[in-house]
Every structure is written in C-alpha cells, then in structure tokens.
Amino acid sequence: MNAADTTWMLISTALVLLMTPALAFFYGGLVRAKNALNTMMMSFVSLGCVGVTWFLLGYTLAFGTGSALFGDLSMVLLRGVGLDVAPGSTIPKLLFMAYQGTFAIITAALISGAVVERMRFMAYAAFITLWSLVVYCPVAHWVWGGGWLSRMGALDFAGGTVVHITAATAALVAATFIGPRKDYARQAILPHNVPFTILGAGLLWFGWFGFNGGSALAANGQAVLAFVNTLVAPAATLLVWTALDMTRTGKVTAAGSATGIVVGLVAITPAAGFVSPISALAIGAIAAVPSHFAILYRSRTRLDDSLDVVAAHGLGGTVGALLTGVFADKAWGAPVNGLLFGNPRQFLIQAVAVAATIAFTAGVTLALLKLVAAFGSLKATSNEEGLGLDFSQHGEEAYASGDGALLLLSEALPRSAAQLSPSKGGLL
Amino acid sequence: MKLIIAVIRPEKLPDVLETLYRMDVTGLTATRVQGHGGELERVETYRGTTVRMNLQDKVRLEIGVSDTFVERTVKAIMDAARTGEIGDGKVFVLPLDEVHRIRTGEVGREALTPVGIDPHLETVS
Numbered sequence: 001m002n003a004a005d006t007t008w009m010l011i012s013t014a015l016v017l018l019m020t021p022a023l024a025f026f027y028g029g030l031v032r033a034k035n036a037l038n039t040m041m042m043s044f045v046s047l048g049c050v051g052v053t054w055f056l057l058g059y060t061l062a063f064g065t066g067s068a069l070f071g072d073l074s075m076v077l078l079r080g081v082g083l084d085v086a087p088g089s090t091i092p093k094l095l096f097m098a099y100q101g102t103f104a105i106i107t108a109a110l111i112s113g114a115v116v117e118r119m120r121f122m123a124y125a126a127f128i129t130l131w132s133l134v135v136y137c138p139v140a141h142w143v144w145g146g147g148w149l150s151r152m153g154a155l156d157f158a159g160g161t162v163v164h165i166t167a168a169t170a171a172l173v174a175a176t177f178i179g180p181r182k183d184y185a186r187q188a189i190l191p192h193n194v195p196f197t198i199l200g201a202g203l204l205w206f207g208w209f210g211f212n213g214g215s216a217l218a219a220n221g222q223a224v225l226a227f228v229n230t231l232v233a234p235a236a237t238l239l240v241w242t243a244l245d246m247t248r249t250g251k252v253t254a255a256g257s258a259t260g261i262v263v264g265l266v267a268i269t270p271a272a273g274f275v276s277p278i279s280a281l282a283i284g285a286i287a288a289v290p291s292h293f294a295i296l297y298r299s300r301t302r303l304d305d306s307l308d309v310v311a312a313h314g315l316g317g318t319v320g321a322l323l324t325g326v327f328a329d330k331a332w333g334a335p336v337n338g339l340l341f342g343n344p345r346q347f348l349i350q351a352v353a354v355a356a357t358i359a360f361t362a363g364v365t366l367a368l369l370k371l372v373a374a375f376g377s378l379k380a381t382s383n384e385e386g387l388g389l390d391f392s393q394h395g396e397e398a399y400a401s402g403d404g405a406l407l408l409l410s411e412a413l414p415r416s417a418a419q420l421s422p423s424k425g426g427l428l
Numbered sequence: 429m430k431l432i433i434a435v436i437r438p439e440k441l442p443d444v445l446e447t448l449y450r451m452d453v454t455g456l457t458a459t460r461v462q463g464h465g466g467e468l469e470r471v472e473t474y475r476g477t478t479v480r481m482n483l484q485d486k487v488r489l490e491i492g493v494s495d496t497f498v499e500r501t502v503k504a505i506m507d508a509a510r511t512g513e514i515g516d517g518k519v520f521v522l523p524l525d526e527v528h529r530i531r532t533g534e535v536g537r538e539a540l541t542p543v544g545i546d547p548h549l550e551t552v553s
C-alpha cells in the first residue's frame with residue numbers, strides 16, 4: 001500500500017461524493033419553488049438507495065471477474081473486500097470499492113433531471129435502485145471491470161460512456177415513457193433560484209477534480225494531467241458557451257454559463273488522463289456547440305427532458321467519448337494513440353462503445369420502467385403536480401413561511417388531513 | 429366604475445391572465461397573499477414536528493374597470509380560475525369613486541382604459 005496514493009484516493013472519494021449534493025443544488029435551482037425539495041431529494045435519495053445496493057450487490061456485479069458481459073457474485077456483501085491492496089493498484093480494495101460507489105450514486109441521480117416536477121418519488125427511488133444494478137453495473141463491468149469494451153480497447157478514463165451516456169440514455173427513455181409535465185409548453189416554467197444552480201455547478205467542478213483526478217487511482221503524473229485537463233476543458237466550454245449566448249441574444253446568461261461548465265466537465269471525463277492540456281482545451285471548446293444548440297432545439301419539441309440531461313450529458317458524453325478517440329496521445333500516457341496521431345481505428349472503437357452503451361441502456365431502461373409501472377403509477381396526478389411535489393410527495397415545502405401554522409400533537413392528527421394527503425398510486 | 433378584487437389559486441394565475449388579456453383587460457395588480465377559506469387542512473411534518481398550515485398561498489388580483497367591462501372581467505376570472513375543488517377563491521366587486529392616471533392627470537373612465545382602446549366603447553363582446 002502506498003500512503004500518498006491512498007491519501008489522494010480518500011480525498012477523491014469524498015470529492016466525488018460531494019458531487020451528488022452539488023447536483024441537487026444544480027437541479028434544484030432550475031425547477032419551480034414548489035418542486036425544489038423534491039428535485040433535491042431525487043439526488044439525495046441516491047446516496048441511500050444506490051449506496052446501499054452498491055455495497056451489498058452492485059460492486060461485485062461491476063467488478064467481479066465474471067464474463068465479458070457481467071461481473072459475478074464473488075464479492076457479494078463485500079466478501080473479500082478488505083484492507084489488502086487491490087491487484088494492479090497501490091490502494092486498499094475497500095477504498096477502491098468506496099470510490100467506485102460514489103460514481104454509481106451520482107450516475108443514478110443524474111437521470112432525475114429528465115423526470116423532475118412529475119415523477120412520483122417512491123417509483124423514482126425504486127427505479128434508480130434497480131437501474132443501477134441492471135444498467136450501470138454491467139456497463140461499468142464492460143469498461144472498467146475487464147468486460148468486452150475494455151478488451152476491445154475502448155478508452156473511457158473516468159466514465160464518459162459508463163456514467164454520462166448511460167444516465168442520458170436512461171433520461172431520454174424515462175422522459176418519453178413518463179410523458180411531459182402538465183404545464184410543459186403551455187405555461188412558462190422558469191428556474192426559481194439560478195444562484196443555487198451556479199452554486200451547484202461550482203461544487204460539481206470542485207468534486208470533478210476527484211472524479212477525473214482520482215480515476216488515475218494514484219497520486220501520480222496521470223492524476224495531475226487529468227486534474228489539469230478538468231480545469232482547462234470546462235473553462236474553454238464556458239467561453240464558447242457565453243460567446244454563443246452573445247451571438248444569439250446579445251447577453252451572457254447565468255443559467256447558460258452554469259450549464260456550459262457542466263457540459264465541459266462531462267466532455268473531458270472520458271479523455272482526462274489520455275490527452276494533452278491543449279487537446280483538452282479543444283475538446284471543451286468543441287463540446288459547447290452541439291449541446292448549446294440541442295438545448296435550444298429540445299425546448300421546442302414535445303420531449304420534456306426538463307433539465308436537458310440528454311443535451312448536457314448525452315451529447316457532451318458522446319462528443320467527449322468520440323474525441324477521446326481523436327486526441328488520445330501516447331506521449332501523454334494514453335495506452336493507444338487516437339485519430340489525430342495516426343490511429344483512426346481508435347475512433348471507430350469509441351463509436352462502437354458509444355453505440356453499444358446507448359442500445360443496451362435504452363432497452364433495459366424501458367423494460368425496467370414497465371416493470372416498476374406495474375407496481376404503481378410513475379407519474380404524479382395532475383392535482384399533485386399543481387400543488388407541487390414538495391407537498392404531495394414529502395409533506396414539506398422548501399420555503400414555508402410558517403405563518404398561521406398550528407402545532408399538532410401526533411395523536412391528534414385531524415381526520416381531514418388524510419383527505420389532502422397524496423393519493424396512493426399502487427404498492428409503491 | 430367598479431373595483432374587482434379576486435382571490436385565486438396561484439397555479440391558476442397564468443390561465444386567468446391569459447383569459448383577461450384576451451378580453452382586453454390588461455391593467456391589473458397581482459399580489460401573493462395567504463388566506464383561508466373553507467378548504468381542508470394541509471398537514472406538513474418537519475423532523476417530527478407536525479403542523480397544520482391554516483393559511484394557503486393565494487394570489488390577489490385588483491382590477492379597476494368601467495361599468496361595461498365588469499361582467500366580462502368577472503366571467504373571465506370565474507371561468508379561468510375554477511377547478512371545482514374547495515379553495516378556488518372569491519371574486520368581490522366594489523364601487524369605485526375616483527380614478528386618477530398619474531402620468532397624464534386623466535380622471536375617471538379615461539384613466540381606467542388602457543392606452544390604445546376606445547374609452548367610450550359600449551358594446552360588450
């Protein structure tokens with residue numbers, strides 16, 4: 001065991017964990033006040049339900065030796081995951097497991113952006129818990145657990161395909177399957193707290209240093225490269241994004257800038273430890289363009305991907321994964337060169353990895369949504385949407401004034417309270 | 429001239445505004461208020477503290493209109509704000525003695541009528 005590596009990975013694990021509350025702020029600011037708590041809880045609940053399933057079952061499904069397609073059950077209930085050094089690394093197995101767990105948690109939480117303000121909370125929690133096991137764990141195995149994509153030579157440094165493309169594909173399927181909010185395209189739906197969104201983007205960036213820098217699994221040169229690229233790429237994306245804002249409206253928008261930062265972070269994720277900082281600059285700058293225009297286009301369609309998970313994470317992740325196959329550079333520690341350095345085949349391998357991930361995720365996600373829907377409605381009623389999901393799902397409000405509120409003793413709950421409590425949609 | 433005061437559900441405000449604008453009723457004041465009518469209690473729990481929210485969020489609209497506009501304004505609000513559930517709100521119609529437009533010093537009906545509409549319009553569509 002190497003003390004420096006272990007220290008860096010302990011810090012990185014904490015940094016990546018912070019990204020889930022950061023996402024809660026990023027998403028929470030973009031919704032209406034009456035749905036703020038529910039939206040933030042959709043991220044927070046992943047810390048519990050995906051975290052626990054990861055420890056019990058998910059880790060072994062993703063990182064058990066298994067086959068080319070799936071892991072195995074050799075490490076179920078963390079059996080054999082101790083303080084001894086993980087093979088091929090210098091840190092304890094237990095730390096590697098925890099670090100990977102924080103990735104599983106945020107990936108599931110990312111999906112929520114497509115279904116906020118309407119998906120019933122219990123159905124959502126059940127969905128992401130199962131999704132993590134049947135979609136995230138297999139794809140993580142393909143890329144990082146010795147599965148077929150890694151054997152094929154696909155490059156994904158910190159999770160462009162595993163994290164962002166899976167989450168965005170699931171987001172697209174879920175938004176389509178559940179349907180739009182009742183007010184979508186009928187009324188203006190505005191962010192209630194853009195400062196929250198900026199705070200979230202800032203904390204995401206901070207946490208992302210652990211996400212990318214930690215993916216070297218050591219305190220070494222590759223970690224430094226990934227760390228610096230995580231600084232460089234979003235800066236370029238932010239600049240291009242604001243320039244696009246300027247040309248369209250003549251003003252730089254704050255919500256747009258926050259989104260641009262996230263797109264840059266997503267795009268550099270698969271490439272972070274494999275490309276030069278100048279290539280990272282190019283990846284960040286290029287990635288701004290498709291995502292920027294996709295957001296403009298999407299809002300005019302019937303697809304209520306409410307917080308643009310597909311545009312930010314799907315397109316950003318795809319652009320990043322493909323450009324990894326262009327800019328990968330052996331001189332900077334990549335295992336193979338990319339298209340730009342005389343290896344066009346790598347670009348094709350990246351494209352196959354992206355396509356396979358999208359196809360697998362879309363199919364399994366759809367089946368899973370149908371399964372969960374069989375146990376209870378996925379969508380809140382129109383009345384619950386009107387009241388807001390904070391009250392209808394959680395019995396709380398983000399901004400309760402408390403004026404005129406009467407304290408009730410628990411044994412004296414009025415019977416009429418039951419009449420206003422949200423209707424049950426089934427078992428969930 | 430009448431002053432119409434309506435207390436409605438916040439989530440119905442966009443519908444009400446849209447309907448009023450379609451009726452050429454464009455001058456109004458909206459305020460977020462809290463109130464209580466006959467609706468059921470709303471119970472919330474914060475870390476073990478259970479409370480009954482007696483006051484509900486509402487929006488209060490104030491609209492000064494000339495006599496020919498009273499009926500269409502009330503109808504627009506009634507139609508657009510109704511859900512059929514308890515808590516849809518109320519519309520009050522009060523007599524209005526004087527109106528002064530601050531910018532021009534116009535008084536009465538001329539002061540009430542939005543710019544660009546004939547103040548002596550008598551027909552109600």
